[in-house]
Amino acid sequence: MALRLPFRKVTPEGLSVDIEQFEGLSVLILTKNAPGASAKPAQIIGLALREINTPTITWYYEYDPLPREILPRLVQHLEMMGYSVGVFDQFGNFRAKAA
Numbered sequence: 001m002a003l004r005l006p007f008r009k010v011t012p013e014g015l016s017v018d019i020e021q022f023e024g025l026s027v028l029i030l031t032k033n034a035p036g037a038s039a040k041p042a043q044i045i046g047l048a049l050r051e052i053n054t055p056t057i058t059w060y061y062e063y064d065p066l067p068r069e070i071l072p073r074l075v076q077h078l079e080m081m082g083y084s085v086g087v088f089d090q091f092g093n094f095r096a097k098a099a
Contacts, residue, residue, distance in 0.1 A: 013092025017061060019048050020081065022074050028063045029078070030088060039084035041094040044074065 013032070020027045028048040032041045046063035053059055066074070075085045086096040 011092070013088075015088060015092055018042075020078065022077050023070065025070075027066070027074065028061055029083075031083070032088070032092060032094060034094070037084070039079070039082055041088070041096075042078060042083040042085055043087050043094075044071075044078075044085060 015030050015032050018029050018031050020029055026048040028045040030043040030045060034041055044066060045061075046066050049062040049064060051059065051061055078085055084094075084096050086094055088094055
């Protein structure tokens with residue numbers, strides 16, 4: 001069974017769910033607009049399978065874990081696309097991962 005990520009289009013913390021294409025794969029990422037930042041913060045979640053719309057305010061994305069062997073190439077690709085890859089805490093604060 002695929003994992004599920006519940007989300008709102010934009011959370012109160014300003015996080016949003018985006019899909020980026022990479023080597024023929026749909027990659028599920030969390031992003032946040034950061035005014036004045038040189039790169040858009042992003043956290044890689046996994047490989048997006050499908051979006052599930054529900055009648056409530058919460059939607060879901062089903063996703064599979066990301067194969068580890070593509071992670072270095074994916075991070076490099078996202079950085080070239082203007083993202084800074086790292087992790088968000090439960091409050092929406094971003095911490096870039098060390099290279």
